[in-house]
Every structure is written in structure tokens, then in C-alpha cells.
Amino acid sequence: MTINKAFKKHENEWVLTNRKYSKVILANKDLGKLQKEAKKKKIEDAIVMFIPPFDAFITS
Amino acid sequence: MQKIDFEPEFHFNQATRKWDYIYRPYLFVKLINKKRISQNLIKALVDSGSDHNVFPEEFAAEIGLDYKKGMKYKSTTVNEYSFTVYGNRVMIDCGIKMIDTVIYFGENVKIPVLGREGFFNYFKSVSFDIKGKKIGFEK
Numbered sequence: 001m002t003i004n005k006a007f008k009k010h011e012n013e014w015v016l017t018n019r020k021y022s023k024v025i026l027a028n029k030d031l032g033k034l035q036k037e038a039k040k041k042k043i044e045d046a047i048v049m050f051i052p053p054f055d056a057f058i059t060s
Numbered sequence: 061m062q063k064i065d066f067e068p069e070f071h072f073n074q075a076t077r078k079w080d081y082i083y084r085p086y087l088f089v090k091l092i093n094k095k096r097i098s099q100n101l102i103k104a105l106v107d108s109g110s111d112h113n114v115f116p117e118e119f120a121a122e123i124g125l126d127y128k129k130g131m132k133y134k135s136t137t138v139n140e141y142s143f144t145v146y147g148n149r150v151m152i153d154c155g156i157k158m159i160d161t162v163i164y165f166g167e168n169v170k171i172p173v174l175g176r177e178g179f180f181n182y183f184k185s186v187s188f189d190i191k192g193k194k195i196g197f198e199k
Contacts, residue, residue: 001068003081008070016100019088021068031118038099047088049103050170054072058084059138060109060173 011054016046061185062156066193067103085188085195087174091115091163092151093123102172106186106195110175113152113163114145119172120165123150127165135164143168156197157182 003021014034016026025046028034034048052058064087071082088101102119114135120127130146145164152159154174161178180186187196 003068003070031116032121035099035118035122044099046100047103048100052069052171054070054079055074057082058105058171060107 007051008054010051012051014048014050016043016048018046061187061196061198063189063194063196064156066195083193087154087156087195089155089172089174090153091119091123092153092158093125096123097153098122104172104174106179107173107175108180108186108188110173111177112147112175113161113173113178114169114175115163115165115172116169117165117167120148120163125150125165130165131162133164135166145169152179154179157199 001021004023006024010024010027013027013029014031015024016034016038017024025043026034026037066083067086068081068083071080073080085106086103087106089104090098090101098119117127125148127146127148130148133145133147134142135145136142143166145166147162147164150163152161159182184198189196
């Protein structure tokens with residue numbers, strides 16, 4: 001699977017995307033604002049995800 | 061056993077100084093509270109190192125939960141810091157099964173996490189095939 005390079009502009013942001021990561025539908029640093037925009041535009045069943053820092057790894 | 065592919069994410073490799081992908085075990089879930097359901101699919105990390113499910117507070121608000129009415133707990137990560145979370149009963153639709161469980165919601169949580177108690181324990185087994193980049197779920 002190839003991720004659209006547009007995702008590189010959204011490090012540390014919340015994005016709404018399709019299942020194939022081929023486009024960023026919406027992006028915002030604030031998840032609440034992203035949700036409001038998605039509701040206003042009636043976007044359903046897309047993927048909402050946080051883009052973690054590109055140069056870091058995740059620990060729990 | 062149902063197998064789910066790991067999801068790719070961009071990663072800047074510090075050793076090679078080049079962009080590549082890192083593959084992580086995620087599931088796409090929706091949360092349900094009574095008749096309210098998440099509008100979009102939430103990408104949540106399947107994390108065997110996490111004791112419980114922990115999600116950003118905004119996902120509680122979306123399904124009409126006043127999450128601070130839940131059970132107050134402290135959560136900590138691998139560093140010295142802890143933060144407050146509130147446990148609330150919700151349904152998780154993870155595409156494999158519906159799970160009636162507890163999610164701990166908190167402020168400034170960025171990566172939704174599905175943990176051992178509240179998610180893994182609803183399956184007979186959960187396995188990680190690191191080389192094959194797949195998670196296996198046995199109901």
C-alpha cells in the first residue's frame with residue numbers, strides 16, 4: 001500500500017482519510033474541530049487518525 | 061483465526077536518513093453509546109503493553125458521553141508522568157465482533173489504544189506475526 005505524500009504535511013495532526021490513504025480529506029490539529037467539520041460536510045465512514053511524529057517510535 | 065494486516069505509516073529512518081514505512085498493528089473501530097455511533101472509523105492501536113483501552117476525550121463527546129462522570133483513574137506511560145482518565149462503558153465495533161466494554165477517556169490522548177483488559181480478553185487469543193505484519197484474532 002502506498003500512502004499519499006500529502007500526509008507528510010500533517011505530522012502531529014488529526015486527519016480524515018480514505019481506507020487506501022490516497023488522499024487527505026480533512027486535517028486539523030484539534031480533533032474536536034475536525035469532527036465538527038466532518039459532521040458539517042456529512043463525511044461518514046472515512047478513517048480518522050492521528051499522524052504521530054515521523055522521527056519517533058511509539059511506546060505504551 | 062481472523063488475520064488483519066498491519067497498517068503502514070510514514071517514518072523517517074534516522075539511521076539511513078531516508079523516508080520509509082513503519083508497520084503497526086491497528087484496527088478501525090466505531091464506538092457506540094446507546095443509539096449514538098461514531099461518524100467515522102477510528103484508527104486504534106492494538107497494544108499488548110497497555111493494561112486498558114484509552115481513547116481521546118473527543119471520541120466520547122461524539123457519542124454523547126459525559127465522560128467525566130465515569131470512574132476516575134490515573135494512567136501512566138513508560139516515563140514518570142501520569143494523567144487522569146475516566147472509565148466509561150461503551151460498545152466497540154471492531155469489524156470482528158461487537159464488544160461491550162470499558163474505555164478510559166482522557167485529555168491530550170493522541171493515539172487511541174486497545175489494551176489487554178477490555179479488548180484482548182474478549183478473544184480466545186490475539187497473536188502478532190511481526191515478520192508477516194499481521195495480527196491474528198481467535199474468537
